[in-house]
Amino acid sequence: GQQVMQIPQYQHVQEGEDFTTYCNSSTTLSNIQWYKQRPGGHPVFLIQLVKSGEVKKQKRLTFQFGEAKKNSSLHITATQTTDVGTYFCANNQGGKLIFGQGTELSVKP
Amino acid sequence: EPEVTQTPSHQVTQMGQEVILRCVPISNHLYFYWYRQILGQKVEFLVSFYNNEISEKSEIFDDQFSVERPDGSNFTLKIRSTKLEDSAMYFCASSQTSGSGATQYFGPGTRLLVL
Numbered sequence: 001g002q003q004v005m006q007i008p009q010y011q012h013v014q015e016g017e018d019f020t021t022y023c024n025s026s027t028t029l030s031n032i033q034w035y036k037q038r039p040g041g042h043p044v045f046l047i048q049l050v051k052s053g054e055v056k057k058q059k060r061l062t063f064q065f066g067e068a069k070k071n072s073s074l075h076i077t078a079t080q081t082t083d084v085g086t087y088f089c090a091n092n093q094g095g096k097l098i099f100g101q102g103t104e105l106s107v108k109p
Numbered sequence: 110e111p112e113v114t115q116t117p118s119h120q121v122t123q124m125g126q127e128v129i130l131r132c133v134p135i136s137n138h139l140y141f142y143w144y145r146q147i148l149g150q151k152v153e154f155l156v157s158f159y160n161n162e163i164s165e166k167s168e169i170f171d172d173q174f175s176v177e178r179p180d181g182s183n184f185t186l187k188i189r190s191t192k193l194e195d196s197a198m199y200f201c202a203s204s205q206t207s208g209s210g211a212t213q214y215f216g217p218g219t220r221l222l223v224l
Contacts, residue, residue, distance in 0.1 A: 031210070094165070094208055095207050097144070
C-alpha cells in the first residue's frame, strides 16, 4: 500500500516563530488528512485535502496539497504554546488511515 | 459533542494473558476501527469493522486479535495471548460514513502494558 513519509521528526521553535511540517509520497494520493495529537492525547482530525494544488486555512494554520498530489504541508504562523503536540499527515485508503511518522512540535515561551 | 469512549484507560497484564479493550463509538456511527501506537511511533491501522464483519485488517492483526460488537453500543478488541510487543496505546475510532472522505473520530485510547 501507499506510504507517507513525514519530516521533520521534531521541531523546536520559539513562541511566535513559524512552523512547517511536510508529508511526501512516492505515489499519487487521492487525499491527505491532517491530525493533531496533544501530549498524552489522541489524534484529532484537523482537515482533509483532495484536490490538486488545494490550499485551506484554519486561523493560523495553512494546509497545502501539491499539484502532483504527492506531497502536502502544514504551516503554522506565529506559533503559540497551545500549538504544542504531534502533527500527523494521513492518507485515507478506503477507510484505512495510513499515518506519517508525525512531527513533534515544542514551543518555548 | 458526542465522543468515542474507551475503557480501561490503562491496562497492565502478564505476557500470555488475554485482554479485552472496550470502546463505545459515537452512537450514530456505523464504521469502527482499531489503531495502535507504540510509544513514540506513528499510529498504525489494525482493523476496520462494519455490519458485524471485518472490512479490512492489517498484517499486525493476526490470529491473536479479534474484534466484536457484542451489543448495540460496545466494540471490543481482544488479544488472546498477549506478547511484550503488544504494549502500546490502542485507539478506537468511528465514522458515520465509509471510504476515503469519511472523518474518523478517535477515542482517548487504552494504554496496554504487557509485562
